[in-house]
Amino acid sequence: MDLYFSPMACSMATRIAAYEAGAQINFLRVDTRASPKRVEDGTAFLSLNPMGQVPVLRADDGELIFENPVILQYVADRFPAAGLIPAEGAERRRVQKWLSFIGSELHTGVFIALLDPKAPEGAKAFARAAAAPRLAVLDAHLTGREFLQGRFSVADAYLFVMLTWARHVALDLTPYPALAAYRDRLQARPSVARALGEEFTLFKAAA
Incomplete structure (x- = not known):
């Protein structure tokens, strides 16, 4: 498998999952x-993904897989012994719920908006205001829990990346102590x- 990534982008969640699984x-x-955007081997990235977004995963059979939640579930299913997502049933749907929540x-x-230097200040202010109730939901859910759902899953890998971005955009987690403690754990x-x-x-080397 080949993972097309950019440092500190959401593709880092798949790197975490791969290390968890020993993949x-x-x-x-x-x-x-x-x-145009290019892969380090010189390939035009838009020829792989017309949206120009990472991650893209090339499976062993050559299939190109897009969208972070789909890639994460593919890796989890490809290496079931790692237990990164339940095989079926309600527990699987709960992990999928968190993948959807994190993504949307x-x-x-x-x-x-917060990471886009071209986004207007009004959009950034709206995004910061929107963050509060969403972070509060996560904080309440993680109170008394080690992970989002039972054991470490691909949803935790994805959420961790978002929490690293929170530091980059100075989104304060102090009002959310359970979430901040989760990030630190x-x-x-x-693997993380x-x-x-x-x-x-x-x-840092590219900055």
Whole structure:
């Protein structure tokens, strides 16, 4: 499998999942600042994903898989022994619920505007206001829990990336102590610490 990624982007969640599963994945860096965007091997990235967004996963059979929640579930299902998503039933749907929540309510609903240097200040202010009730939901859910749902899952990997972005845009988690403690616990997890260290080093080198 090949993962097309950009350092500190949401593709880091798949790197975390791969390390959790002990999966062999080739990481191919995409220069999202180039025009047009290019993969490190010279491939035009738009020829792989017309939206120009990471992650993209090339499966062993050559299939190109798009969209972060879909890729995360694919990796989890490909390596079931890691237990990154339940195989079926209500427990699986609960993990899928959190993947959807993170993708729509946080990734798109909050961080797209906060991370986009071209977004107007009004959009950024709206996103910051929108963050509060969403973070409160997570904080309430994580009170007394170690992970989002039972054991560590791909939803936790995805949420951790969002919480690293919160630091980057100075989104204060102090009002959400359970969420802040959760972030700190995950950051100490070996797979997370490894992925974060590698990607932050790449990100800083390109800055």
